[in-house]
Amino acid sequence: MKITTDHIQSSNKPLEINHAREFNFLAEKLEKKGLDVEALIQKLQDLQIAIPSWALGTGGTRFGRFSGGGEPSSLIQKIQDVGILHALNRSSDSISLHIPWDIPQNYDAILQTAAEGEIRFDAVNSNTFQDQADQSLSFKFGSLANNDKSIRELAIAHNKEVIQIGEKLGSKALTVWLADGSSFPGQHSFRKTLQNTHESLHEIYQELPNDWKMLIEYKPYEPYFYSTVISDWGTSFLLANKLGEKAFTLVDLGHHLPNTNIEQIVATLMTESKLGGFHFNDSKYGDDDLTVGSIKPYQLFLIFNELVAGFEETSNPASAWMIDASHNLKDPMEDLLQSVEAIKLAYAQALIVDRKSLAEAQGSQDVGQGQEILQEAFRTDLRPLVREAIRQSGGAISPIQSYRELKVRESLIKERGKESKASVL
Numbered sequence: 001m002k003i004t005t006d007h008i009q010s011s012n013k014p015l016e017i018n019h020a021r022e023f024n025f026l027a028e029k030l031e032k033k034g035l036d037v038e039a040l041i042q043k044l045q046d047l048q049i050a051i052p053s054w055a056l057g058t059g060g061t062r063f064g065r066f067s068g069g070g071e072p073s074s075l076i077q078k079i080q081d082v083g084i085l086h087a088l089n090r091s092s093d094s095i096s097l098h099i100p101w102d103i104p105q106n107y108d109a110i111l112q113t114a115a116e117g118e119i120r121f122d123a124v125n126s127n128t129f130q131d132q133a134d135q136s137l138s139f140k141f142g143s144l145a146n147n148d149k150s151i152r153e154l155a156i157a158h159n160k161e162v163i164q165i166g167e168k169l170g171s172k173a174l175t176v177w178l179a180d181g182s183s184f185p186g187q188h189s190f191r192k193t194l195q196n197t198h199e200s201l202h203e204i205y206q207e208l209p210n211d212w213k214m215l216i217e218y219k220p221y222e223p224y225f226y227s228t229v230i231s232d233w234g235t236s237f238l239l240a241n242k243l244g245e246k247a248f249t250l251v252d253l254g255h256h257l258p259n260t261n262i263e264q265i266v267a268t269l270m271t272e273s274k275l276g277g278f279h280f281n282d283s284k285y286g287d288d289d290l291t292v293g294s295i296k297p298y299q300l301f302l303i304f305n306e307l308v309a310g311f312e313e314t315s316n317p318a319s320a321w322m323i324d325a326s327h328n329l330k331d332p333m334e335d336l337l338q339s340v341e342a343i344k345l346a347y348a349q350a351l352i353v354d355r356k357s358l359a360e361a362q363g364s365q366d367v368g369q370g371q372e373i374l375q376e377a378f379r380t381d382l383r384p385l386v387r388e389a390i391r392q393s394g395g396a397i398s399p400i401q402s403y404r405e406l407k408v409r410e411s412l413i414k415e416r417g418k419e420s421k422a423s424v425l
């Protein structure tokens with residue numbers, strides 16, 4: 001299944017007149033506010049969100065997995081699926097690989113498939129949270145933090161191998177998420193495991209090419225339920241600072257305790273130029289892996305408000321944006337299209353915040369006005385602007401509607417079969 005320009009044009013045709021009417025009405029409104037609509041469209045077009053290789057198949061919970069059919073069963077097929085998403089929304093131009101679920105076999109074929117779909121390789125992700133089939137030592141009690149030096153060495157070697165694979169594909173970042181932690185008080189020493197983790201990361205850092213970043217992800221709990229070695233942004237930030245200028249903190253929206261003020265964390269990290277990447281998802285309780293913007297769209301907007309302001313006003317380098325979610329009810333491709341749309345919408349809302357007036361309101365302690373300014377942006381329906389940005393890039397005015405009309409899933413099931421399964425958890 002390949003989405004062609006003809007496909008896009010024919011599915012856009014019946015929507016064009018109504019879309020133009022809605023967009024023109026909005027554009028006039030935004031221009032009256034002094035906003036440069038062309039510049040907004042350019043910024044929306046420039047925002048590209050990486051798709052993780054593990055999100056293209058149906059995910060499971062620990063209670064089971066219900067496959068949807070037509071899943072990509074090889075890395076080539078995963079890249080083709082991202083190509084389909086990108087053809088529809090022109091906003092997902094890269095894939096983030098998970099090693100060892102996606103160890104490339106034939107690099108030439110993989111690079112060629114990626115080039116055909118205009119897909120780049122985003123950050124590579126290492127995995128020391130499970131044992132591989134032929135593994136000599138176990139990560140059951142930790143990997144980079146393990147008290148056993150030979151187990152730490154195995155985990156370090158794995159991370160170095162992931163960097164080598166990424167180099168062959170053109171990746172520029174290694175994302176490290178460690179499951180290491182404990183489920184019971186007394187199980188291990190907090191100080192020793194943190195020290196071990198720092199030393200292990202330092203060894204991996206030494207292997208990092210000069211133009212690469214190391215992104216250190218954090219998570220408060222799960223799979224262990226008493227302590228996690230890198231449990232919060234502070235621990236990640238501490239390690240990134242100790243490691244050096246190529247190391248950064250990665251914020252995953254689902255990796256916070258309920259009601260954590262994530263936008264404040266983003267602002268703090270950007271003040272120190274240490275925000276390196278973002279994993280988008282949404283949640284009600286914990287690491288729920290739900291569609292971006294499906295539960296807390298206002299929080300997503302407030303996060304983007306800090307990101308937009310931070311990139312304008314700090315020297316924080318460009319970050320890696322990725323969706324990190326697992327889809328166990330919806331068609332993963334539809335879920336990803338919805339997530340990208342939600343991200344673009346929150347970004348667009350943050351772009352129209354009247355920052356000059358906001359600074360004035362803050363300067364004069366006008367609390368009510370500060371809130372008014374943010375909510376004015378959040379409550380403006382910018383969907384026609386996001387659609388126009390995609391349309392002008394050659395994408396579908398309604399990516400989900402086109403996905404359904406073009407019967408993408410049905411075609412994939414026909415090609416790959418109903419039982420085809422992706423390598424995910």
Ligand SMILES: [Mn+2]
Pocket residue numbers: 177217252279324
């Ligand atoms: Mn993540």
